[in-house]
Amino acid sequence: MAYLERELGTQFGGRNSPGAGAGVADPKAYASFASFGGKTSKYDGHSVIYFEGDAARRLYELSSGTVMLFKLLPDGRRQVVEVLRPGDIFGFSAADEYDCTAETLISSEIHELDLRLVDGSAELQRKLTKCLTNQMKVLHEHAVLLGRKSAVERVASFLMYLVPGRGGTECVGPADETNDGFDIELHMTRQEIADYLGLTIETVSRVVSDLKRRGIIRVDRADRIHLHKVCSLCQMTGFH
Amino acid sequence: MAYLERELGTQFGGRNSPGAGAGVADPKAYASFASFGGKTSKYDGHSVIYFEGDAARRLYELSSGTVMLFKLLPDGRRQVVEVLRPGDIFGFSAADEYDCTAETLISSEIHELDLRLVDGSAELQRKLTKCLTNQMKVLHEHAVLLGRKSAVERVASFLMYLVPGRGGTECVGPADETNDGFDIELHMTRQEIADYLGLTIETVSRVVSDLKRRGIIRVDRADRIHLHKVCSLCQMTGFH
DNA sequence: CGACACATTGAATTTTGTCAAGACCTGTGG
DNA sequence: CCACAGGTCTTGACAAAATTCAATGTGTCG
Numbered sequence: 001m002a003y004l005e006r007e008l009g010t011q012f013g014g015r016n017s018p019g020a021g022a023g024v025a026d027p028k029a030y031a032s033f034a035s036f037g038g039k040t041s042k043y044d045g046h047s048v049i050y051f052e053g054d055a056a057r058r059l060y061e062l063s064s065g066t067v068m069l070f071k072l073l074p075d076g077r078r079q080v081v082e083v084l085r086p087g088d089i090f091g092f093s094a095a096d097e098y099d100c101t102a103e104t105l106i107s108s109e110i111h112e113l114d115l116r117l118v119d120g121s122a123e124l125q126r127k128l129t130k131c132l133t134n135q136m137k138v139l140h141e142h143a144v145l146l147g148r149k150s151a152v153e154r155v156a157s158f159l160m161y162l163v164p165g166r167g168g169t170e171c172v173g174p175a176d177e178t179n180d181g182f183d184i185e186l187h188m189t190r191q192e193i194a195d196y197l198g199l200t201i202e203t204v205s206r207v208v209s210d211l212k213r214r215g216i217i218r219v220d221r222a223d224r225i226h227l228h229k230v231c232s233l234c235q236m237t238g239f240h
Numbered sequence: 241m242a243y244l245e246r247e248l249g250t251q252f253g254g255r256n257s258p259g260a261g262a263g264v265a266d267p268k269a270y271a272s273f274a275s276f277g278g279k280t281s282k283y284d285g286h287s288v289i290y291f292e293g294d295a296a297r298r299l300y301e302l303s304s305g306t307v308m309l310f311k312l313l314p315d316g317r318r319q320v321v322e323v324l325r326p327g328d329i330f331g332f333s334a335a336d337e338y339d340c341t342a343e344t345l346i347s348s349e350i351h352e353l354d355l356r357l358v359d360g361s362a363e364l365q366r367k368l369t370k371c372l373t374n375q376m377k378v379l380h381e382h383a384v385l386l387g388r389k390s391a392v393e394r395v396a397s398f399l400m401y402l403v404p405g406r407g408g409t410e411c412v413g414p415a416d417e418t419n420d421g422f423d424i425e426l427h428m429t430r431q432e433i434a435d436y437l438g439l440t441i442e443t444v445s446r447v448v449s450d451l452k453r454r455g456i457i458r459v460d461r462a463d464r465i466h467l468h469k470v471c472s473l474c475q476m477t478g479f480h
Numbered sequence: 481c482g483a484c485a486c487a488t489t490g491a492a493t494t495t496t497g498t499c500a501a502g503a504c505c506t507g508t509g510g
Numbered sequence: 511c512c513a514c515a516g517g518t519c520t521t522g523a524c525a526a527a528a529t530t531c532a533a534t535g536t537g538t539c540g
Contacts, residue, residue, distance in 0.1 A: 071384050073478050079384040094374040099381075125365040132372035134334040139379040141339075144311050144319040146386035147438030151496070190519060198387030200497055205520055222505085222519065238313050391528070430487060440529055445488050462487065462537085 033061035033089070036124055038113035049102040049110065056093035058112045059128075062086050065108020066187050069100040070195065080196035081142075082135065083188075089131045091115075105187045146198045149238050154197040155207040156236035159184065159217070159227065167234055180230045186223040273301035273329070276364055278353035289342040289350065296333035298352045299368075302326050305348020306427050309340040310435065320436035321382075322375065323428075329371045345427045386438045389478050394437040395447040396476035399424065399457070399467065406470055409479050413471055420470045426463040 040063060043049065049060065052071060062084050069082040069090060081100060084090055090102055091112075104110075118124055145154055160167025162184040174180035186193065194201045208225075211217045216233055218226040227233055234240065280303060283289065289300065292311060302324050309322040309330060321340055324330055330342055331352075344350075358364055385394055400407025402424040414420035426433065434441045448465075451457045456473055458466040467473055474480065 069380070071380060073384065073388060074480065075478075077388045077478075079387040081380045081383045092373045092376060094370075094377045099377045119366070122362045122365060125362065125369055126359070128369050129365060129372065130334075132369065132376060133332045136332060136372060136376060136379065137334045137339045139376065139383065140309070140311060140321045143321045143379065143382060143386060144313065146383060147319040147435075148313060148317045195387075201519080202498080202521085203496060206496095209520070238315075238317075240314065441487080442489085442530080443528060446528095449488070 033063075033111045033113055036113055036121060037117060038111055040109055040111045043104045043108050043110060045104055045106045045108075047104050049104065050091070050098050052098055052101045054098050056091065056096055056098050057115055058091055059089060059115055059118060060091045060102070061089050061111045061113070063109040063111055065110075066105040067102055067108060067110070068105055068188075068192065068196070069102050071100050078195045079198065080192060082139070083196060088135065089128065092128075092132065105192070151197075151199055151203050151207050152210075152236055153238040154199060155193075155204060155211070156233050157238065158193065158197055159225065160230075160234055160237055162186070163227065163230055166230055167237060168239070171234055171239070173234075174231050180228075182227045182230050184225055184227065186225065188223065190222070273303075273351045273353055276353055276361060277357055278351055280349055280351045283344045283348050283350060285344055285346045285348075287344050289344065290331070290338050292338055292341045294338050296331065296336055296338050297355055298331055299329060299355055299358060300331040300342070301329050301351045301353070303349040303351055305350075306345040307342055307348060307350070308345055308428075308432065308436070309342050311340050318435045319438065320432060322379070323436060328375070329368065332368075332372065345432070391437075391439055391443050391447050392450075392476055393478040394439060395433075395444060395451070396473050397478065398433065398437055399465065400470075400474055400477055402426070403467065403470055407474055407477060407479070411474055411479070413474075420468075422467045422470050424465050424467065426465065428463065430462070 038058075043065070049067065064086050067084040067088075067090065068080050069084070070078055070080040072078050082090070083105070091098065093099065118128070145157055149157065157167070163182050166182075188196070190201045190204050194204045197204065208217070208219065211233075212219055216227070216229055216236075218228060220226060278298075283305070289307065304326050307324045307328075307330065308320050309324070310318055310320040312318050322330070323345070331338065333339065358368070385397055389397065397407070403422050406422075428436070430441045430444050434444045437444065448457070448459065451473075452459055456467070456469055456476075458468060460466060
């Protein structure tokens with residue numbers, strides 16, 4: 001939202017995303033949540049921050065680490081609806097209950113802010129609007145993935161999502177044709193990936209094995225993958 | 241359309257939030273967009289309001305009618321990502337381009353507002369935050385549908401969305417056991433429904449025929465359906 | 481009436497899921 | 511250092527679900 005970016009970008013300094021690695025988060029020049037009060041907590045990996053159905057009292061900003069939001073059906077089927085990165089805000093609630101469970105994927109620092117503070121600040125409102133708009137765009141793309149993409153396209157899209165500046169519709173291709181590799185860390189188990197992509201764990205595993213067999217990726221550890229040919233992978237996302 | 245417009249004006253509290261007062265889709269809960277300036281236009285059914293990729297210059301509020309937002313893959317696959325109702329706002333953009341195409345399903349009245357006017361009003365910001373939060377919740381539920389539900393569950397969920405105050409996780413059941421019927425108008429072709437539910441037109445048609453055969457619904461016209469037993473249908477949504 | 485778009489149905493095919501082993505990795509304790 | 515226990519992950523065979531392709535119906539509008 002250009003009109004928001006202008007203001008926020010100038011009024012507050014950009015903030016370096018903590019946590020090295022993925023660097024996937026596009027540079028979001030948000031004002032830090034901290035300037036509005038509240039407190040920061042440290043969570044271990046796989047800790048629940050709140051459960052779907054809990055009374056919504058706080059808003060959260062992910063300072064470092066990774067958080068997923070998911071919903072469960074009564075029979076145990078799970079859908080991971082968002083995977084959040086540093087700078088993202090979560091805990092929005094249309095009713096007075098959280099509509100998803102929030103759980104860390106890896107150890108994370110999270111800043112919390114009482115919901116009652118939100119109405120007061122126009123700055124904060126603008127920040128929220130911008131963040132929500134961005135998340136909405138991601139959700140739209142994810143709906144395409146879930147509704148219309150094959151298993152291979154889903155996994156390829158997922159991997160490409162972890163390569164900064166590549167994989168979108170507007171991807172420009174490799175900067176250097178001869179050296180189009182990249183290392184990524186998933187920070188997610190096969191089960192979490194499957195629940196995010198709307199597949200089963202076995203299907204995810206099979207697709208990964210297949211990409212390996214075809215020489216497109218190398219699996220160093222289950223959650224650490226080297227992409228030999230980013231561009232080939234990009235061709236498999238359904239965007240081209 | 242008659243029933244929907246009536247209901248929406250009075251009690252319909254958002255596509256999927258039974259009562260609850262979340263009520264974002266209730267036009268009366270907020271100052272109309274009109275009080276912030278801009279103009280209202282009338283669109284015929286199946287008119288494009290803007291295309292994915294167009295420069296994002298305006299925000300829109302649906303006053304009456306129905307609008308869908310969809311995305312296309314290069315090979316023609318389409319995913320309808322949102323179906324909007326009166327009171328909903330659309331045209332948000334995280335970058336400076338619209339990320340979806342917006343098209344009316346039926347003839348609609350739409351109020352437009354220049355994006356530059358948005359910064360000025362704190363009240364408008366609040367309205368946007370509220371509306372975005374609600375749409376996000378709907379998108380989360382839709383992700384569950386697309387990622388984890390069977391064809392029957394998807395169609396049942398879709399039909400239940402159109403019954404005010406029923407079909408959510410917390411659905412209370414029929415007010416009157418002996419008379420649990422309801423008439424709905426879809427305002428969508430089979431193709432649009434299929435693209436919304438992540439299915440093919442044939443699968444949607446087969447599921448509808450099957451529900452008909454089992455005496456759960458009656459198809460008066462392709463887009464006008466009587467639900468004989470709302471509660472039975474509700475049992476098929478995957479929420480129970 | 482006839483043309484056209486939309487919807488339905490059936491049969492064959494493809495994709496993904498299910499179930500059941502088996503392999504691998506990692507940390508623990510002998 | 512090795513064995514092994516308990517996860518997680520991978521693989522294979524089979525089943526189920528949904529898609530594809532090809533007719534066939536149905537309704538609307540000139």
